Amino acid sequence: MFSLTSSMRYYLYSIPTDMRRSFYTLSGMVTNLMSRNVQDGDVYIFINRPRTSMKILHMEWGGLVIYHMKLESGCFKLPVFDESTNTFQTTWQDLMMMVQGVTMDGKVRKRRRNII
Secondary structure (H helix, E strand, O other): OOOOOOOOOEEEEOOOOOOOOOHHHHHHHHHHOOOOOHHHOOEEEEEOOOOOEEEEEEEEOOEEEEEEEEOOOOOOOOOOOOOOOOEEEEOHHHHHHHHHOEOOOOOOEOOOOOOO
16 A cells, blocks of 8 residues: 655655665665665655666554555656755655656656557
8 A cells, every 4th residue: 555645754765776686775875875764754766877766664563664656668857956966855855757767847757658
């Protein structure tokens, strides 16, 4: 069950991430590279270099959860952020716009799957 809400804090890791990484490696990145505590209940977003795959790490009541989305076509459009930092605080709305393929001006919807 997708249990992320708009009341949570969202952090985007701005450096491209190897999508082979899983629970312990991603939580280590949160601690060591983002200077955050994964057990705080915040949501951490990781994207690969071609921006075709996204992993979301979240600590829930029962333990760590990873949501993984891989696009068939197109790429994720990231929000504008300061590139001098490796961590960017974002919002639920920005995350939903990235997942749904909506650009920041709200006029263009990116293609998400191949249509035959």
